[in-house]
Amino acid sequence: MKMQAMLKMVLLGGALVCTTQVLANHVQSLRGDSDLTEDTMAPEVKYYNKDGLPLDRDYVQQPPLIPHKIDGYRITKKHNKCLSCHSWKNYKRMNATKISQTHFESRDGLVLANVSARRYFCVQCHVPQTNAKPLVENEFQPVEILRH
Amino acid sequence: MSTSKIKKYGLACLSVGVVLGIILWGGFNWSMELTNNEQFCISCHEMKDNVYQEYKTTVHYSNRSGVRATCPDCHVPKEWIHKVIRKIRASNELYHKVMGTIDTREKFEKHRLELAKHVWKTMKETDSRECRNCHKYDYMDYPSQGRRAIKQHMKGFDEGKTCIDCHKGIAHELPDMSEIDPSATLLEHGAQ
Numbered sequence: 001m002k003m004q005a006m007l008k009m010v011l012l013g014g015a016l017v018c019t020t021q022v023l024a025n026h027v028q029s030l031r032g033d034s035d036l037t038e039d040t041m042a043p044e045v046k047y048y049n050k051d052g053l054p055l056d057r058d059y060v061q062q063p064p065l066i067p068h069k070i071d072g073y074r075i076t077k078k079h080n081k082c083l084s085c086h087s088w089k090n091y092k093r094m095n096a097t098k099i100s101q102t103h104f105e106s107r108d109g110l111v112l113a114n115v116s117a118r119r120y121f122c123v124q125c126h127v128p129q130t131n132a133k134p135l136v137e138n139e140f141q142p143v144e145i146l147r148h
Numbered sequence: 149m150s151t152s153k154i155k156k157y158g159l160a161c162l163s164v165g166v167v168l169g170i171i172l173w174g175g176f177n178w179s180m181e182l183t184n185n186e187q188f189c190i191s192c193h194e195m196k197d198n199v200y201q202e203y204k205t206t207v208h209y210s211n212r213s214g215v216r217a218t219c220p221d222c223h224v225p226k227e228w229i230h231k232v233i234r235k236i237r238a239s240n241e242l243y244h245k246v247m248g249t250i251d252t253r254e255k256f257e258k259h260r261l262e263l264a265k266h267v268w269k270t271m272k273e274t275d276s277r278e279c280r281n282c283h284k285y286d287y288m289d290y291p292s293q294g295r296r297a298i299k300q301h302m303k304g305f306d307e308g309k310t311c312i313d314c315h316k317g318i319a320h321e322l323p324d325m326s327e328i329d330p331s332a333t334l335l336e337h338g339a340q
Contacts, residue, residue, distance in 0.1 A: 076322075079317065
């Protein structure tokens, strides 16, 4: 009886070691195949796109993508660098797109006199683009009205 | 006294004067140089704990070319006479150091708009002279700048604008701007 239990334990242990070994050798992710115990190459640096024209939208409610660099732009409670060009007061002078009217609505649907706190932190929805290739193929098609 | 003695005394006086002059002058300039570097600026925690920490995350501290702009590069004029004037005005900083005007983060933030306004005013008055010690628009290669920069620079310089009109907050966090441009802050004026 004792022998059997021991044998079982040894076998179980062995199996565990083997599977972790196998797993360790084959950690596979979309970002590449690398051994857990080995140092890996640092991934290639991605660069933000240069300033460009506004990018097309793929669906009607899509928050537009940011077509320029935003390095070093701060958004704090005290000041929002994005709004220094995109606010309704500044957009014309700065040749920028103005923020949407929806950005003045409070959570309860009240229309405020200035940008609403829930829309203040721009990069929650709007992002700049880099030269990164998509990890999986994307077959998304824009809706009919945006395709032409 | 014979004329030759007078001549001798005169010469001696003159040379002592010259030597003294050199020492004093040198000492003066030496002290100006000693107080004209970043290490000196951040020897006060008021400067080190606030503006310096913020500046360390910006392009003027670390960039692809490894050229750094230090505190005096932006805040102390290069030309001698302007530098002396700035240094004399800076004795005001010593007074406020002693008074503890900005010796906590809270106090610093409370005074920040006022301090920033002083700096903006100075830069406006000098047509951002310190920026232009390094950045000269005559040598700006517009085509290699970004789309927004080209447009704004050509238009802005034509309209007589200066760097600080558009590049506020380039090295530090900005103060609460609700007084300057409420449309770029969280201020809900008139809202319920």
